[in-house]
Each structure stands twice: as structure tokens, then as C-alpha cells.
Amino acid sequence: YYVLAFNPSYYLKNPVQIFMIQNGGLSIHGSLIAAIGFAIIYTKYKKLSFWRIADTFAPAIILGQAIGRVGCDxxxxxxQTAYFWGVKINNQLLHPVQIYESILNYVLFAVLWNLRDRIKYNGQLFLYYLIGFSFNRGVVEFFRTNPMVIEPFTIAHVTSLIIMIVALFVMVYLRKQKKFVNEIKIDARNKLIGNVATLGMIILSIMIYYKIY
Structure with a gap:
């Protein structure tokens, strides 16, 4: 994805650089698209329901992204204004976009966690994840430096928008299929514990982040 979306002409002329991941790459969008493709092929081969499995993994995926983003450099x-939460790198006060995205992803995790017993069709929770994460990334992208398409929108904005649009179309399609068996029953206490734990993880992540930087 990084190769195709950011600078395809350069990488076509210098194909060896594709594998030099120490210089950049490994975009989350590319990883997400590749993982979905692999999961579709695997579940089809094993004769499993891709959408039910995707719903099961959706909260865990965004939780992993929230935790992992803290360690991103x-x-x-x-x-432009010296806010107290900025991080000083090379004598510049920068937006801590890692913690911005981490917090937004934790919030999305909490939303998905609480909606597990309220989905109406297979795939709904996973599609909420795709839309929610794309929205989060779109917000954070305004504070990052990536190649512009039309200022102030970057290639990541475009990719996030495409994912959101596709997810909405798929959502309409799946809703009409009405294929769903809701086997999840979650009491209010379970949800409360999850919400408190999420808040604790947010606080811990912020503490770790500012301890590192």
C-alpha cells in the first residue's frame, strides 16, 4: 500500500527500496486491507462465516491498535500554540499524534465492546470498526505530515474515506440479507467493568507515553 499510494514511480525505478522498511512503510491501511483479504480467503477455504468471525475480532483489533500506537515514533x-500536552522533539514542540489516535481508538473499543449484544446482522460490528477507525485516522491525519492530495487532505484521508464509503455500502447490503444469530448476552455489570478497564488503559497509556517522550 505504501508503495502504490505514496510514491509508485520512485519504487518502480528502485524496487529494492520496497523492502527497506527501516526507512518507512508498513502503513496501517495496507495492513488492514491485506488482513481482510487474507481472512476472506481463509474463511472461504475453511467454510466459515467471515462476517461472524470479523465481528468477534473487531473489538480486539482496535484494542491492539490503541495499545500499539503508544509505541509509534x-x-x-x-x-502553533504551546499546549502543555505537546512533546518536544529536536527542540520543536510537536503534536503527540500517537496518543491522539490511541485515545480515539480506546474510545472506539469501548463503543464496540458495549454494542456486542446489540448488533442486528453478521458483520455489523466489524463494519462499525472500519468506519470508526477510518474516522479516527482521518481526524488525527490533520496533525500528521503525509503527502497531500488536495491540501489539507492527505492520501490517508482519501483511503479512510474510501473505506468508510465501501463499509456503508456493505452495511446496507448485509442489512438486507438478515443473516444473524445473536448468541451474546451481556449484563450491565460486565459492560461497566469493561468501560472502567478501558479508562484505566487510557490513563496508563498516557503515563507510559509521556514517560518515554
């Missing part, structure tokens, strides 16, 4: 743009 891609910082944001320079702050």
Missing part, C-alpha cells in the same frame, strides 16, 4: 506537526 511518528510524531505530528509542530504546534
Amino acid at each position: 511518528v510524531f505530528g506537526t509542530a504546534m
